[in-house]
Amino acid sequence: MKKCKLKTMIKIDLKLFVTLSKYQPQGSKCLEIPEGTTVEKLIVDLGIPRDIVKLIFINGKSKPIHTILKNKDRLGLFPPVGGG
Structure with a gap:
């Protein structure tokens, strides 16, 4: 019999x-997610179109979309930035 492993x-x-910001979950900016979640998986889970996320910062450093998030990480997602 296989044991069911809880995440x-x-x-x-x-x-x-x-x-x-319209995709921010209601309530708090603190979010509980399964261990092993990548930034890309979180973007999909939040319903954010992948092509509108241009900058990813984890703990103040630019990171790729396939980065696995860790407990207490600070994740910031930015759309394309325009300017004049």
């Missing part, structure tokens, strides 16, 4: 900037 949950600090 360990971790907490991250999520901040969605500018036009992405």
